Amino acid sequence: MRYHRKFVSIALVLVLLSLTACGPNDVSKVKKKVADAAAILNTAAKSNRSLYQSGAYGTTGSPEAIAKRAKVATVIHQGNEYLSLAVERAANLTASDLPAGKTDVVKLLQQAVTVLNSLNIDNENIQLVIKTAVAAINSAVTLTLAIKGA
């Protein structure tokens, strides 16, 4: 009976530890979410170039098309700089640092989203690309926040 109680107590402690501890898996998850966000923005940058080359911004080579491509590229570039900081923060992330690191990463991803949301351009295709990138980065934010150790 005494052993049974001891076993239950140890099991309870282990369960509590597993619920509250920040294991190496949680750190890996945050790093993967940041990498996912980097991949999404990379796709957006490539889509911007493809849309310009396909003539979706106007005649390729015309000042109007170049201006639209540059406007979108500027916004993606600014968002990417926040993402670059998020990648470096995630690179130095450790299990003991997870709650603070997660907050830093989420803030940087949200700043990238704010920049991307500031784009105002009269082209439905690139608007859709940017909206998709924003939705995907927001999803990465939500999933990062859901990782235990907050």
Add this chain to the structure above:
Amino acid sequence: MAATLIGIVSAINTLTPLATELINQLRQSGETDEQVIARARALVAETREITQEDMTDNP
């Protein structure tokens, strides 16, 4: 016969991108933390290069 062939080709066309995506996902799921960060850094660097070029007036 022709309809069957068209069906097979169509199925291959549909399944190939899905299979490629699945292989990519499986490959990425086996990545170490260092590999994940290296991939993220490479993506950020490539995005920076593309946007820097596209921000200029270069046609």
